[in-house]
Each structure stands twice: as C-alpha cells, then as structure tokens.
Amino acid sequence: xxxxxxxxxxxxxxxxxxxxxxxxxxxxxxxxxxxxxxxxxxxxxxxxxxxxxxxxxxxxxxxxxxxxxxxxxxxxxxxxxxxxxxxxxxxxxxxxxxxxxxxxxxxxxxxxxxxxxxxxxxxxxxxxxxxxxxxxxxxxxxxxxxxxxxxxxxxxxxxxxxxxxxxxxxxxxxxxxxxxxxxxxxxxxxxxxxxxxxxxxxxxxxxxxxxxxxxxxxxxxxxxxxxxxxxxxxxxxxxxxxxxxxxxxxxxxxxxxxxxxxxxxxxxxxxxxxxxxxxxxxxxxxxxxxxxxxxxxxxxxxxxxxxxxxxxxxxx
Amino acid sequence: xxxxxxxxxxxxxxxxxxxxxxxxxxxxxxxxxxxxxxxxxxxxxxxxxxxxxxxxxxxxxxxxxxxxxxxxxxxxxxxxxxxxxxxxxxxxxxxxxxxxxxxxxxxxxxxxxxxxxxxxxxxxxxxxxxxxxxxxxxxxxxxxxxxxxxxxxxxxxxxxxxxxxxxxxxxxxxxxxxxxxxxxxxxxxxxxxxxxxxxxxxxxxxxxxxxxxxxxxxxxxxxxxxxxxxxxxxxxxxxxxxxxxxxxxxxxxxxxxxxxxxxxxxxxxxxxxxxxxxxxxxxxxxxxxxxxxxxxxxxxxxxxxxxxxxxxxxxx
DNA sequence: GAAACGATTGGAAGCGCTTCCATGATTTGT
DNA sequence: ACAAATCATGGAAGCGCTTCCAATCGTTTC
Numbered sequence: 001x002x003x004x005x006x007x008x009x010x011x012x013x014x015x016x017x018x019x020x021x022x023x024x025x026x027x028x029x030x031x032x033x034x035x036x037x038x039x040x041x042x043x044x045x046x047x048x049x050x051x052x053x054x055x056x057x058x059x060x061x062x063x064x065x066x067x068x069x070x071x072x073x074x075x076x077x078x079x080x081x082x083x084x085x086x087x088x089x090x091x092x093x094x095x096x097x098x099x100x101x102x103x104x105x106x107x108x109x110x111x112x113x114x115x116x117x118x119x120x121x122x123x124x125x126x127x128x129x130x131x132x133x134x135x136x137x138x139x140x141x142x143x144x145x146x147x148x149x150x151x152x153x154x155x156x157x158x159x160x161x162x163x164x165x166x167x168x169x170x171x172x173x174x175x176x177x178x179x180x181x182x183x184x185x186x187x188x189x190x191x192x193x194x195x196x197x198x199x200x201x202x203x204x205x206x207x208x209x210x211x212x213x214x215x216x217x218x219x220x221x222x223x224x225x226x227x228x229x230x231x232x233x234x235x236x237x238x239x240x241x242x243x244x245x246x247x248x249x250x251x252x253x254x255x256x257x258x259x260x261x262x263x264x265x266x267x268x269x270x271x272x273x274x275x276x277x278x279x280x281x282x283x284x285x286x287x288x289x290x291x292x293x294x295x296x297x298x299x300x301x302x303x304x305x306x307x308x309x310x311x312x313x314x315x316x
Numbered sequence: 317x318x319x320x321x322x323x324x325x326x327x328x329x330x331x332x333x334x335x336x337x338x339x340x341x342x343x344x345x346x347x348x349x350x351x352x353x354x355x356x357x358x359x360x361x362x363x364x365x366x367x368x369x370x371x372x373x374x375x376x377x378x379x380x381x382x383x384x385x386x387x388x389x390x391x392x393x394x395x396x397x398x399x400x401x402x403x404x405x406x407x408x409x410x411x412x413x414x415x416x417x418x419x420x421x422x423x424x425x426x427x428x429x430x431x432x433x434x435x436x437x438x439x440x441x442x443x444x445x446x447x448x449x450x451x452x453x454x455x456x457x458x459x460x461x462x463x464x465x466x467x468x469x470x471x472x473x474x475x476x477x478x479x480x481x482x483x484x485x486x487x488x489x490x491x492x493x494x495x496x497x498x499x500x501x502x503x504x505x506x507x508x509x510x511x512x513x514x515x516x517x518x519x520x521x522x523x524x525x526x527x528x529x530x531x532x533x534x535x536x537x538x539x540x541x542x543x544x545x546x547x548x549x550x551x552x553x554x555x556x557x558x559x560x561x562x563x564x565x566x567x568x569x570x571x572x573x574x575x576x577x578x579x580x581x582x583x584x585x586x587x588x589x590x591x592x593x594x595x596x597x598x599x600x601x602x603x604x605x606x607x608x609x610x611x612x613x614x615x616x617x618x619x620x621x622x623x624x625x626x627x628x629x630x631x632x
Numbered sequence: 633g634a635a636a637c638g639a640t641t642g643g644a645a646g647c648g649c650t651t652c653c654a655t656g657a658t659t660t661g662t
Numbered sequence: 663a664c665a666a667a668t669c670a671t672g673g674a675a676g677c678g679c680t681t682c683c684a685a686t687c688g689t690t691t692c
Contacts, residue, residue: 003671005650013670035415036355037648040677045352047395047416055381056374056594065371068398072409077416079363080396082384093388099351100363100393206581235578242583262551262578265522267558278372319641321680329640353678356647 008033039101046076048288049097050106053085053175059258059277060108063130066281067106074289076103085175087113098123104288110134110141111176126291128284132177133303142284142302146177149273149306150184153255154227156271158188160314162225162253164196165189168212168237169229170204178204178229181257185227202233209236217244223252225314231256231263231272238266238313254313268312275306324349355417362392364604365413366422369401369491375574375593376424379446382597383422390605392419401491403429414439420604426450426457427492442607444600448493449619458600458618462493465589465622466500469571470543472587474504476630478541478569480512481505484528484553485545486520494520494545497573501543518549525552529568533560539568541630547572547579547588554582554629570629584628591622 006014007022014022025031039045048071052060068078079097083090090107094116097105104126110133112120120127120138127139132146157165167185169178182199189197200216202208209228213236216223228234234256241248248254248268256263259274283304290298322330323338330338341347355361364387368376384394395413399406406423410432413421420442426449428436436443436454443455448462473481483501485494498515505513516532518524525544529552532539544550550572557564564570564584572579575590599620606614 002651002673006671009650015670018670032411032415034356034417034648036352036361036417037677038650039352040350040356040679041648041650043650043677055384056378058372058374058377061374061377062372064396065398068371068396072397072412075412077395077397077412079393080380080384081388081393082381095348096388096391096393099348101350101352206577210581236581239581239583261522265526265552265555267555318643318681322641325680331640334640350678353647354680356649357678357680359647359680 043101044292045101045103047079047100047102048076048104048106048285049079049081049094049100049102051081051083051090051093051097052108053083055080055082058260060131062277063108063281063284066278066283067285068281069278070282070285070289076289083108087116091116091119094119103292104128106130106284106288109176110137110143111179112138126288128287130280130284132180133301135301137300140287140298140300140302142280142287142304144275144280144304144306146180147184147187149257149275149308150181150227151188152308153257153271153273154185154188156308156310157225157227157253157255157314158192158195160225160253160316163194164198164223165225165227166198166200166212166216166223167227167229168200168202168209168233170208170233171201174204181229204230204232206232206236206239209233209238210240213237213240213244213246217246225253225255227255229257231258231260231270234270234272234313235260235262235266238268238270242267249312249314249316253316259309263309264311271311271314272309273306274309276304280304359417360608361417361419363395363416363418364392364420364422364601365395365397365410365416365418367397367399367406367409367413368424369399371396371398374576376447378593379424379597379600382594382599383601384597385594386598386601386605392605399424403432407432407435410435419608420444422446422600422604425492426453426459427495428454442604444603446596446600448496449617451617453616456603456614456616456618458596458603458620460591460596460620460622462496463500463503465573465591465624466497466543467504468624469573469587469589470501470504472624472626473541473543473569473571473630474508474511476541476569476632479510480514480539481541481543482514482516482528482532482539483543483545484516484518484525484549486524486549487517490520497545520546520548522548522552522555525549525554526556529553529556529560529562533562541569541571543571545573547574547576547586550586550588550629551576551578551582554584554586558583565628565630565632569632575625579625580627587624587626587628587630589622590625592620596620 004022007019081093106128108131110129129137129141130143132143134141169182200212202212238254256270256272259272263270263272320338323335397409422444424447426445445453445457446459448459450457485498516528518528554570572586572588575588579586579588
C-alpha cells in the first residue's frame with residue numbers, strides 16, 4: 001500500500017523495477033485511485049472553489065473557463081457557485097464550500113460584507129479576489145483597475161470634444177466594479193472645467209440601456225455622449241438609437257465596458273474597454289497552483305491591465 | 317461521535333435534549349463538519365460533475381447556472397469542466413472527475429465517442445445527457461429535439477412563402493445539436509416539391525455568419541431566406557445585412573437558434589428557437605437529486621420542449 | 633412486580649488512502 | 663573487507679467521519 005502510493009504520487013524512492021510492476025498491476029486491474037480517501041489522508045483535496053455572481057454571464061464565466069483550463073492541467077478541479085449578487089447567498093456558498101476543504105478559493109470583486117471577509121480570512125487557504133483591484137486584498141487580488149479604465153474612457157470622450165457626458169450605471173451598490181467605474185467618471189469630471197457630468201441608473205440589460213437612451217433624449221435637447229458602465233447596456237442603447245434614427249456618433253457618442261464579442265460586430269461598432277477575462281482566470285489559477293506548491297514569494301496585487309478599444313461609436 | 321453524527325444528519329433516534337446539547341456545543345466550538353471525511357465514510361460525496369463544451373458560452377453556462385441553484389439548495393455542489401468540443405479532452409475530464417467519486421454526472425449532447433460512452437456506462441452513477449434528445453440515452457437524457465425545432469423553424473419560412481432556403485451550419489461533426497438541426501432541415505426539404513435547399517458551413521461566430529451572408533449574396537442573385545444553426549451566426553449575418561443595406565426580411569429572411577438575449581433587441585429582431593436553458597439545468601439537477609434519494613421510477617427521456625419565436629426578421 | 637420492549641446512547645470498526653517508522657538490502661568510503 | 667551511510671520496502675497508524683452493535687435506561691404490559 002505504501003509503495004503503491006509512492007508510485008502514484010511519483011515519489012523518487014521507488015526502484016524502476018517495482019514501479020514497473022505496480023504500474024502494470026494498476027493497468028490490469030483497472031484501478032482508479034479514490035481521491036476522496038487521498039484528500040482525507042493527505043489533507044489536500046485538489047479542489048478549488050470559485051464563486052461568481054452569475055454563471056450565465058459571459059464576463060464571469062470566461063474567468064471560470066480560464067481557471068478550469070489551468071487547474072485541469074494540474075490535476076485539480078473546480079467547484080463553482082453563483083451568488084446572484086447577494087452577500088447572503090455568497091456567504092452560504094462560501095460556508096458550504098469550506099466544509100469541503102478546498103485548497104483555495106476565488107471570489108469575484110473586492111468589496112465584501114464583514115462576515116464574508118472574516119470567514120475568508122479565517123479559512124486558512126489562499127483567497128483570490130478577482131476582476132477589480134484594491135490596495136487591501138484579503139490575500140491576493142488579480143484584476144484590473146475599473147477606476148482607471150473608466151477615467152481613460154471618459155478622457156477619450158473629452159478628447160473627442162464632448163463636454164456633456166452621461167454616465168449610465170446600474171442600481172446603487174450593485175457591485176464594486178461598476179461603482180469604481182462611476183467613481184472614475186466622477187473623479188475625472190471634477191478635474192475638468194466647463195464639463196457637465198450626469199449620471200443615470202438603469203437595469204443592466206439591453207432593455208435597461210435602451211430605456212436610458214429614451215429617458216436621456218426625452219429630458220434634454222442636447223446630449224453629446226453616453227458612457228455606459230457595461231457593454232450590455234451600451235449595446236441596448238445603441239440599438240435604441242438605431243431604432244430612433246439617432247446618429248451615432250454624430251449626434252451621440254457611445255461607449256461600453258467589457259468588450260463583449262458583439263461590440264466589434266454591431267453597427268456602429270462600439271468603443272469599449274477590453275479585459276482578457278480568460279487570461280485573468282488563468283492567472284488566478286496559476287497563482288493558486290504556485291502557492292499550493294509552496295511558493296510564498298508571490299505578489300499580492302496582480303494587475304492584468306485593460307485596453308481601451310476605440311471603434312466607430314466615438315469616431316466622428 | 318456516533319451521536320453527533322446522528323444529530324448532524326437529522327436522525328430520528330435522538331432525544332430533543334441531546335440534540336439541543338450537541339447543537340449548542342457545535343455552535344460554541346464553531347465546529348465545521350469535514351465533508352471529505354463524511355464522503356469517505358458514507359460513500360457519497362454530494363458532488364455532481366458537469367462537463368460542457370465551453371464555459372464562456374451562454375448557451376452552456378446557463379444550464380450550469382440552473383443546476384448550481386438546485387444543487388446548492390440540496391447541500392450538493394457542482395464540479396465543472398470544459399471539453400472544448402474535444403472528445404479526447406472530455407474523456408480526460410470524465411476520468412479525473414470519476415476519481416473524485418461524484419454522485420452523478422452531467423454531459424452535454426447525446427453523441428459520444430465509444431470510450432466516453434463505455435466509461436460513463438461503467439461509472440455506476442446516474443448519467444444525465446443534456447441539450448438534445450435521443451431514444452437511446454446512456455441513462456437519462458434531458459433536452460429538446462433539435463431536429464423537430466429545425467423542422468418547425470424551416471416550415472415557418474416555407475409558410476411565409478420562401479422556396480429557396482440556405483441552411484447555415486458549423487463545421488462538419490462539430491456537435492450533435494447542430495447536426496440534428498441540419499438533419500431536420502434536410503428531412504423537411506425532402507418532403508417539399510419545388511423547394512431549393514442549400515447548405516453552407518462557416519465558423520460559429522458573428523464573423524462566420526457575416527461571411528456566410530457575403531458568400532451567399534455574391535454567389536447567387538436570388539436568396540430568399542437563410543436559416544442559421546445558431547443565433548450567434550444569425551446575428552452576425554443580420555449585422556452584415558445592415559452594413560450592406562440588404563433589407564431583412566424584405567430581400568432576405570433570417571432565422572437563428574437559441575434565443576440569446578440579443579435576438580429580441582437587434583434590428584430587425586430575430587426569429588429563433590427558444591429553449592429554457594436554465595430550466596433544463598434545473599430539471600437535470602432535480603432528476604439527480606430525486607435519483608440519489610432513491611427514486612428509480614423516473615423517466616429516462618425528458619423533453620423540456622422548445623418554442624418558435626417569430627420576430628421581425630421573417631415577418632414581411 | 634417481573635418480563636419484555638423500544639428508544640437512546642457510547643464505542644468500535646472501517647471507509648481507502650498517505651506518511652512515518654523500522655527493517656533489510658545495497659552502496660559507499662576507507 | 664568492514665563500518666557507515668543510503669536507499670527501497672512493507673507495515674501500521676491515523677485522517678474525521680458513518681454506521682453497526684451492544685449496552686443502558688425508562689416504559690409498558692399482563
């Protein structure tokens with residue numbers, strides 16, 4: 001038993017001869033190691049837990065895709081849960097996951113309830129926060145600055161000559177990513193003279209974006225640009241402009257955020273912020289794998305960056 | 317120890333008094349049961365494995381979302397893997413998952429390599445195949461008839477007076493779902509007189525759909541309708557028509573498949589086939605839960621149905 | 633009031649591995 | 663050639679639970 005275990009775990013202290021025999025026996029018997037027993041004995045499960053707000057949304061599931069790829073290559077597997085943007089549900093899922101003794105845990109965002117934060121801190125395993133940045137991670141954060149990206153995107157609109165810009169965002173306290181985008185917008189606005197900054201909130205959906213366009217066009221005679229906090233809303237807005245014959249970007253410039261694949265295809269194509277989400281997931285998984293192999297010299301703040309992609313919706 | 321276990325598992329044979337004491341002690345000590353040990357002892361992990369072609373695609377991740385919701389409500393958790401449409405990778409993932417002794421496994425589609433099929437058959441756990449139908453499931457299939465849906469969709473185009481229809485599909489043998497859609501199209505075509513059926517293959521992407529439109533318009537002077545095997549291709553095609561000023565549905569009727577959210581918002585809105593994917597996932601999970609609770613009287617072929625949604629892209 | 637019974641409870645075995653330890657085999661140094 | 667060190671191997675303990683069994687206790691029945 002001891003020797004078989006050594007063979008399976010690739011220990012050095014096994015003679016080539018014995019290894020051969022054991023391997024043959026394993027093949028002949030069709031023996032499949034029981035990883036549950038291994039997990040218990042070795043105090044290491046090879047399971048990684050990941051919690052995202054919603055599995056059905058590309059922005060989040062692409063991160064998971066990246067993680068799954070890297071983890072699978074290292075013999076580890078992913079457990080996944082969806083919080084539905086609820087702190088309460090998220091805590092429940094975290095508790096359920098921790099009872100399964102994962103080797104590490106990934107959570108989306110950097111703003112958590114006190115209960116969640118303390119649970120994660122006491123978990124004793126690597127905790128990766130993703131999709132945003134913070135100076136004060138629970139353990140390690142892998143993301144990009146939603147604040148900076150929003151600043152750069154808004155600056156692009158200003159550079160194009162716009163002096164009145166509407167920032168369209170989701171419900172209050174919906175999540176830290178869009179809050180930081182709004183904060184970046186506000187910050188830049190406060191540094192500019194003769195600049196009119198407005199904010200409108202709507203549902204994060206195509207219809208929400210469309211509604212935002214309708215409201216905005218109805219309430220003021222002159223709107224120069226709308227800076228949507230997500231591509232979903234921006235595309236919804238763009239399509240509403242198509243329907244109403246509003247010239248984009250002639251009458252109204254539009255920007256999004258996320259670079260969904262539709263952003264490049266729609267007419268006019270959409271200026272947005274691109275983030276390599278699959279890469280972010282891969283990076284998170286690589287850090288986890290590294291940490292579990294004993295590397296404690298890893299950075300705790302990992303910026304995967306972003307890229308402003310200017311397309312037709314802002315180019316006159 | 318025995319008694320504590322009985323309390324935790326809600327056994328009947330514990331006095332209210334003892335239960336009270338144990339519960340209090342658990343709360344005070346902040347004891348968290350180790351589900352790994354439980355899994356080993358009880359020979360039941362409470363883990364469900366799910367394999368989909370790609371996690372980042374809404375069509376598949378929505379199913380996972382539905383499963384995760386139901387499973388979480390029953391104290392079970394999801395392990396997830398992505399095959400990237402490769403039989404080889406899929407088998408690797410299945411093997412890796414089975415070593416973790418999941419209580420059930422979900423796989424996408426009903427056409428599998430011989431190795432995969434036999435591995436699943438011998439696994440000894442409930443196997444759910446999803447997103448299509450077959451008369452010969454490995455164990456249980458939860459899905460809808462891609463064949464029938466395609467027939468109905470094509471019939472709608474014929475009813476609208478179209479006599480030349482292009483079916484746009486993906487690469488050969490890409491997956492059983494789009495193959496069945498093509499088969500449905502062919503079958504209906506073969507029953508109609510004076511009907512011209514063409515097939516074109518392209519990449520399953522917006523750009524692929526656009527390319528299909530370009531090729532089709534260039535090669536023939538009269539095309540009446542294009543029936544795309546997926547909404548992604550259809551939307552790509554529709555946007556290409558926008559760019560070229562091709563009137564949809566006046567000059568060219570277009571249909572998709574999947575009812576992605578964009579289908580309802582795009583201009584003109586897209587006629588497509590709607591499937592409740594989250595519901596499909598929920599149903600699959602409910603069957604799993606039921607089976608694990610010992611119910612063996614469940615149907616092995618579960619049709620969750622589909623709905624043809626006619627929108628502007630086919631309505632003259 | 634004694635026998636019989638069912639409801640509770642504690643204890644031990646065991647789930648299938650990993651890991652430590654002791655033993656024996658082999659190699660190295662001198 | 664011999665002692666010391668190194669390596670390979672089998673065996674046993676133990677990971678933290680569940681579950682079975684036997685023992686205990688309070689009740690009911692006649």
